[in-house]
Amino acid sequence: MAPTAPDHVPEMRRSASFAIDAVDLGVRYNLRFNRKVTIRQSIANLLDRKGGNRFWALRHVDLRVLHGESLAVIGPNGAGKSTLLQVLAGIMRPSEGRVDVEGTISGLLGLGVGFDADLSGMENIRLGGAFLGLDEDRVKELMPSIIDFADLGDFIDAPLKTYSSGMRARLGFSIATSVDPDILLLDEVLATGDAAFRAKSKARVIELVKSAKAVVLVTHDMDWVLEYCNRAMLLEKGRVVVEGKPDEVVKEHLDRTAAATEARQAAARAAGMDPAALAASQAALRGRR
Amino acid sequence: MSHGEAAIPVRHASGTPPALTLLREGIDDILSRRRLIRYLTQADMKKRGSDTLLGNLWWVLDPLLQMLVYIALVAIIGKGLSHPDYPLFIFSAILPWKWFQSVTTDATSTVVRQERLIRQIAFPKLILPMATTFSGVVGFLFGLIPLAILLLYFGRATPHLAWLPVIAAVQFVFTMAMAVLVSAANVFFRDLGNAVGHLLRLWWFLSPGLYSLSNVHGLLGNSQSPLATLASFNPFAVLFEAYRAVIYGPPDGSTPPVGPPDLVALGWLLLGSIVFAAVAIIFFKRVEPDFAKLI
Numbered sequence: 001m002a003p004t005a006p007d008h009v010p011e012m013r014r015s016a017s018f019a020i021d022a023v024d025l026g027v028r029y030n031l032r033f034n035r036k037v038t039i040r041q042s043i044a045n046l047l048d049r050k051g052g053n054r055f056w057a058l059r060h061v062d063l064r065v066l067h068g069e070s071l072a073v074i075g076p077n078g079a080g081k082s083t084l085l086q087v088l089a090g091i092m093r094p095s096e097g098r099v100d101v102e103g104t105i106s107g108l109l110g111l112g113v114g115f116d117a118d119l120s121g122m123e124n125i126r127l128g129g130a131f132l133g134l135d136e137d138r139v140k141e142l143m144p145s146i147i148d149f150a151d152l153g154d155f156i157d158a159p160l161k162t163y164s165s166g167m168r169a170r171l172g173f174s175i176a177t178s179v180d181p182d183i184l185l186l187d188e189v190l191a192t193g194d195a196a197f198r199a200k201s202k203a204r205v206i207e208l209v210k211s212a213k214a215v216v217l218v219t220h221d222m223d224w225v226l227e228y229c230n231r232a233m234l235l236e237k238g239r240v241v242v243e244g245k246p247d248e249v250v251k252e253h254l255d256r257t258a259a260a261t262e263a264r265q266a267a268a269r270a271a272g273m274d275p276a277a278l279a280a281s282q283a284a285l286r287g288r289r
Numbered sequence: 290m291s292h293g294e295a296a297i298p299v300r301h302a303s304g305t306p307p308a309l310t311l312l313r314e315g316i317d318d319i320l321s322r323r324r325l326i327r328y329l330t331q332a333d334m335k336k337r338g339s340d341t342l343l344g345n346l347w348w349v350l351d352p353l354l355q356m357l358v359y360i361a362l363v364a365i366i367g368k369g370l371s372h373p374d375y376p377l378f379i380f381s382a383i384l385p386w387k388w389f390q391s392v393t394t395d396a397t398s399t400v401v402r403q404e405r406l407i408r409q410i411a412f413p414k415l416i417l418p419m420a421t422t423f424s425g426v427v428g429f430l431f432g433l434i435p436l437a438i439l440l441l442y443f444g445r446a447t448p449h450l451a452w453l454p455v456i457a458a459v460q461f462v463f464t465m466a467m468a469v470l471v472s473a474a475n476v477f478f479r480d481l482g483n484a485v486g487h488l489l490r491l492w493w494f495l496s497p498g499l500y501s502l503s504n505v506h507g508l509l510g511n512s513q514s515p516l517a518t519l520a521s522f523n524p525f526a527v528l529f530e531a532y533r534a535v536i537y538g539p540p541d542g543s544t545p546p547v548g549p550p551d552l553v554a555l556g557w558l559l560l561g562s563i564v565f566a567a568v569a570i571i572f573f574k575r576v577e578p579d580f581a582k583l584i
Contacts (some may be wrong), residue, residue, distance in 0.1 A: 026303075029582055086581060090301050090411035093578030098302035105299075107410065115405075118336045127332065130325040131412050 018064050019102055019183050019214035020088060025061040026096030027083050027238075030054050057083045058238045059096070065183075065231075067103075070215040072225040072246060074253050075235035076260075081218040084235070085185045088216060103182030103213060106132065108173075121147075121156040121163075121171055128175040142178045149204070150174035151197075170197055177204050184212040188219055222250050311574035312567055318413030325412070329420035334427055348431035352387050356380050359499055367499065374443045374537070381536040382498035382529045384432045385457075389464050389525070390489050392425035396468035397475045397482045404584040414577050415570070418472040422465045429457065436536070445537070449547045452535040456550060459559045460528055466566035473573040476583055496525040501533075524561070527554045 058080040065071050073081045086092040088099060089107040115124055125146050129139035147156055150171045155163060163171070186205065209215050209228055219225060225232055225246050232249035234241040234256075242252050306314075319326070338345040359379050363371060372378045399417040400407070407414065433453075440446040475481045497504070502521060520526055531550035538547040 027582075086408070087301065090299070091408065092581045093301060094303045096303050098300055101299045101301075116332050116336075119332055123328075123332070127325075127328050130322075130328050131406065131410055133412070136324060 017066055018100075019067050019069070020063065020065040020099065020105075020216065021101075022061065022063040022088070022097065022099040024097035025058055025063070025084070025087060025094050025099065026056055027058040027080070027087060027092060028054055028056050028095040056095075056238050058087070058094075061097075061235075061238075061240055063233065063240075065214045065216060067213045069231055070209060070217065070229045072229040072232040072249075073216060073218045073235060074220070074222070074225060074232060074249065075241075076257070078237075079235040080238040081235055082187055083238075085187050085216065085218055089185055101183065105183040105185065106179045106181035107185035108176045108187065115160060115168070115172065117161040118159055120159055121150070121152055124160055124171065125175055129178075132175075132179055134179065146174045146178050149177075149200075166194060166197070173197075173201055173204075177201075177208060180208075180211065182213045184208055184215045186215065186217040186219075222254070225250055305575060308571045311571045315415055315570035315574045318415045319419055322413055322416045326416050326420050326423060329416065330423040330427065333420065333424040345431070348428055349434050352380070352383050352432045353435045355387065356383055359383070363499060372501070374445070377439050377443050377445060378501075378533070378537050379499055380436060380439055381532045382496075384429065384436055385460055385528055385532055386493055386496075386498055386525070387432065388425045388429040389460065389467070390493070391428060392422055392464050392468050393471060393489060394485060395421045395424070396472045397485050399468075400472045400476055400580065401479075401584060407584055408581050414580055415469065415573060418468040418573075419465070421472070422461070422468045425464060426461065440536070445547075447535075447547050449535040449549065452550055453532075456528065456531045456535070456555065459531075459555055459562060462559065462562040462566055463524055463528075466562060466569045469566070469569040469573050473569075473576050476576070476580055492525065495520075496523055497529050498525070502526055502530055524558055527551070527558045531555055 061080075061084065063071075063084075073084060075081055083092065085107060087094050088101070089105060090101075091107075116127060119127065122143075125143060126139055129142070134142070150156075150167075150173075152163075152167055152171065155167060160168065160171075186209075206228065209217075215229075217224075217229065229246050231244070232246040233243040234249050234253050236256075241256070242249055305311075334345075337347070341347060343350065356376055356379060360376060363375070363379075396418050399421045400414060403414075403417060406412075437446075440450075471481060471485065497520075531554070534550045535547055
């Protein structure tokens with residue numbers, strides 16, 4: 001269990017001040033059915049039901065985001081950060097526990113929402129809006145600002161397959177950020193397009209973060225965490241390691257990363273690859289050439 | 290997801306709701322996202338139309354060419370099967386079959402193809418097979434053009450054609466149920482995509498499309514044998530016979546008068562299709578939350 005297990009008081013859960021209240025979340029991947037399974041494989045796996053082909057991408061995660069809060073979720077690759085956002089967004093059903101969400105929730109979990117290569121930019125905006133659950137009038141209302149922000153010029157009426165990847169990214173970002181949710185989920189969407197568009201999109205995200213009632217953000221950008229978040233959570237291997245003030249959590253994360261690197265180097269040394277000896281052998285190789 | 294109103298907490302919890310709740314949610318998904326289904330259907334239409342020189346004309350040409358293939362086939366190897374005005378005889382089966390076949394084939398990939406979207410946003414996945422089903426309806430409507438041409442050519446147009454929407458409605462329910470079922474099943478068993486083409490071809494040749502049900506009965510000895518009974522339980526035996534009754538007439542007479550379809554058989558098929566659709570929707574809703582993990 002995490003060292004800082006949140007001490008949730010049951011009656012507190014009914015209070016209206018939270019935006020997201022997740023209790024004991026767990027997501028189990030069943031490798032039995034994962035990745036293009038064929039019937040033959042799955043019969044083999046059925047016979048091996050008790051086998052270790054399940055793993056928890058996320059387990060025993062308690063999380064509460066209050067209105068007005070901005071929570072950063074950090075951690076190494078494969079820690080379960082994106083899975084957590086998918087559960088919060090309702091994309092994935094938790095295998096354990098529950099999430100209560102109060103307010104409209106919208107996620108920028110990657111870009112390219114509603115994209116169909118054969119349709120024009122304009123039609124993609126309509127399709128994307130419908131996927132995001134916006135009603136027709138709202139899409140009509142938002143259309144000019146989406147087009148303006150994507151800055152595609154006459155290409156807006158051309159099929160998407162004629163777009164450059166930068167143009168696609170711009171349109172995707174523009175559609176995805178046009179919704180104005182109460183709760184915003186962000187998954188590493190800050191690096192897209194050229195330098196000019198990146199600056200523009202960063203400004204847009206900051207604007208959304210400021211106007212949303214609550215934000216949950218997954219990122220590797222520690223400066224962003226320190227600057228824009230008022231709480232942070234460190235995930236590792238699907239478990240919460242520590243949760244609290246951004247500077248403390250970021251420090252913990254960096255310390256642990258450094259320690260892990262140190263440990264790897266130590267292991268390498270122990271395996272007989274002394275860095276000095278390695279350097280000497282490389283020098284010898286170079287000398288021979 | 291609605292905007293503006295004060296929020297009621299939404300809960301995502303582990304565990305599966307009871308079947309009837311799933312069914313209600315599924316129907317609600319479809320009804321509340323009609324616009325999205327329409328957009329997806331339109332996008333699909335557009336895609337089929339673009340990239341080819343003849344564009345949407347293919348909707349009309351496709352069933353006609355298929356008809357020619359089968360006419361040639363029967364002329365060469367199946368002489369005994371031929372009926373008067375044979376093109377119209379088989380076209381009345383090719384038209385509904387193409388609808389079912391294209392929808393079922395497309396439905397196997399309709400969910401898995403949207404992998405990116407499914408992992409990025411929460412939306413009711415049921416709209417995907419629904420859009421596929423409606424694309425099929427549009428194809429069927431286009432197919433009525435060559436049907437009209439054939440009817441005029443053979444001078445066989447009658448007021449009984451007014452039954453067509455009724456028969457098509459029954460087929461719609463059955464086709465939709467199949468689309469919902471295979472679209473979800475293919476997420477778990479990708480083999481389905483490979484198998485479905487062959488299974489459909491087998492189904493077509495086992496159904497009285499190129500031949501009439503009475504041909505089968507003749508072949509099996511009489512219409513009371515268990516195999517003959519089984520053959521008439523085939524939904525497409527019922528549907529083909531119904532389409533043929535209003536388009537072509539009973540297959541045994543040489544100048545057949547057309548008449549209403551067998552409404553009792555159609556009624557049973559409709560009932561069965563509704564049950565099938567309910568089961569398919571419940572199955573789909575049950576496995577839907579796992580799509581994002583498996584795709």
